[in-house]
Amino acid sequence: MGRPSAREQVLDAYEDLLIEKGLAAVTLDAVAARADVSKGGLLYHFKSKDALLDGLIERLLDRTSQDTEHARAAPEGMVRYLLGTSVTDADMAKPAHRTSVATLRLIGSEPKADEALAASFRMWTDLAREYVDDPLTAELLGLISDGLYLRATLMGGDLRSPVLDDLPEVLRRLGITDSRVTGDPDDGPAGAGAGGP
Template sequence: MPRPSQRDRILDAYTDLVVTSGPDTVTLDAVATAAGVSKGGLLYHFGSREALLDGLLDRARELNDADLATARAAPEGVARYYLRTSVDDPAADSAVFRATVALIKLATTEPRAAEATRRCLAGWREALTEELGDPFTADLVATVGDGMYLRAIVGDSSPGLADATEEVLAMLRR
C-alpha cells in the first residue's frame, strides 16, 4: 500500500486530534507535530485553520458518499448495511467512523460541520426511504442504527440488536 501523502497525514492527524482531544484544544502546531510535518508544511497544504477544517469536511463528505454508494450496491440492502455497520464501523475504527465522530464533535461549535453532518444524514435518509418505501420507517431504522452507533462508540456493542437485524427490521416495518 502506498504511503499516505503529506496532505493525507495532516488530515489524519487533525481528525485524530479532534476525536481524541476535542476541537477546541486542537492547534495548528499540534496537528503539524502529530502529522510529522513542519508548521510550514502544514500551511503549504492548508493555509489556515479554516482551510484545514474545509479539508476535513470535504474528506468526511467523500467518505460518507463512498460508504453510501457501497450500501446502495450491497446485496444485503441499505437498511441491513446501515444497521450492521452501526456496530462494525466503530469496532473496526474505520476511516468513515473516525471522520463521522470528528464531524459530530465539530458540529457542536462549528455550523459548517453541523451542515455537513445534516447533509450526510439526509443522504442516508433518502437511500433508506427509497429502499423501505416510507420516510417514517426510514427514520426509525436510522434512529435505531444511530443508537447502535453511539453505543458502539462507548464500547457497548448492542449484541441483542446487532444479532437480530432481521427481527429489528421486521418490527420497524410494521
C-alpha cells in the same frame, strides 16, 4: 488521489486527534506533530485552521456519498450495512466511519460541521427512502442510525447494543422484509450471488 501526500496525512492526524483527544486538544501544532510535518508545512496545504475544517468536511461528504453507493451493493443488505457499521466498526477501520465520528466531535462548535453532518445523515435517509417505500419506516431507520452514531461518540469503544444481536427482529418490527434491504435469502438468490450489475 494517487499519492499518499502530506495533505492526506494532515487530515488523518486531524481526525485522530479529534477522536482520541477531543476538540480542545486540536491545535495546529498538535496536528502538525501528529502528521509528522511542521506547522509551516501544515499551513502550506491548509491556509488556516478553518481551511483544515473545510478539508475535513469535503472528505466527509465525499466519503459518505461513496459509502452510500457501497451500501447499495452490500451483500449483507443496505440496512444491515447501515446499522452495523456504527456498532461493529468500533475500531473505526472504515475511513468513512472514522471521518463521521471525527466530525461529530465538532458539533456545537462549528456550524459548518453541523451542516455537513446533517447533509451526510440526509444522504443515508434518502437512500433509506429509496429502498423502503414507507417514509415513516425510513425515518425510523435514520433516527436509529443517528442514535447509534451518537452513542458511538459518547461511549467510545464499548458500545454494545441489543439492536445488533437481533437485527432480523428489528427489521421485522419496522416492517422491512425486502431481501434487497435485509440481505436475507428471502426468496431466491437476492444479492449474495453478485452476478454483475
